Amino acid sequence: MAAEQDTPEVASIVARIGSLLDTHKNKLEIDLTQETIEFSQHSGNLFTGNKPQVAITLGFNDEGLTKDSDLAQFVANFNFIALDRLPVPGLDGVPSQWEIYPQTPISSFSEGVTLEQYDPSTQILKLAVQTQFFAIYGSVPQKHPIADARAPKGTYLQVRRDIQGVIKLNAKLVFSS
Template sequence: LKMADESDTPEVSELKQKINKWLDEHKNVLELNIRETSPNHGLVGYYSVIGQTQNFTQCGTAPDSLFIHSADNMYFNIGFAEKISRTDSVDTLRKQFQFVALDKLPMPDLQAPSNWIITPQTPISSFSDGVTIESFENGRIRYHIDTNFFAVYGNIPQEHPIMDAPSPPGTYLQVRRNFQGKITIDMPMFAT
């Protein structure tokens, strides 16, 4: 049997070393302070993004109950049990809060080739433990996430991937390593 590392290309091996060095230098902690000041950037109601106007009855799928933030190197969301409005209190948000998902986060100062997407991975796709909604005022939310990551994943997006086929060698990697995440998010909700 060949170990996965035996088939790494030189670029993948070098990138894995950089990731391990980054984690060592940061003492196995990813600290992020994500702040948006423009009302046009921030968390956007998911269903307004996809153009969905139906009313849903499933938990967390009502319009204005799921909010996403998408940028070049970030994609994350926060979900609530019921519709949230700009005038709700922080206590209402805390009671209605259901989960966050951290699909894509940056690793600041990690020197990775520009064609690679590198992101830490949580053990489960969405979670509520370790999330504290600190404030909500005038449609602006601030929340803090203390979580664990189990790996760093990287890939070179393929223009025309073949369904159910493995990615070509040298286009993906995973560095399995437990580390902490301390993330503060401060941005407007209902961004346009």
């Protein structure tokens, strides 16, 4: 529900999010397999994938993984996934300046993550993630935000619910060496 202090635009977006969640019984199925996302290697054991509406980090325990490693090595060394930004499929009619994404209750996790397949010839790692989101968050990025100040009215929203997340992902691992 929109709060009394919300602008009409925020109230409209909150209503759209609520309707979407009601329609899908508080379940978000996010299929990111249509387009392979490149994950660049950082610090030896971290891979980060960024594209519009998507920011995900994969962490592994072993810095010795290579493009020729097999699925069992990736599974044995998997440490965490961080879902920093994901799209909300089916959420239409939101003005383009808004960034809207689901939020996990913790910043990174490993439970519910399945590494399904890895092909050394393409370096594509297929993953499935079952997780919980606690809210759908939205904001209008500010060009020069004032440190420690509240966001201006009408530039922030959060719809809190227990939301089941099902994510499918093809990650092209780009090794730095």
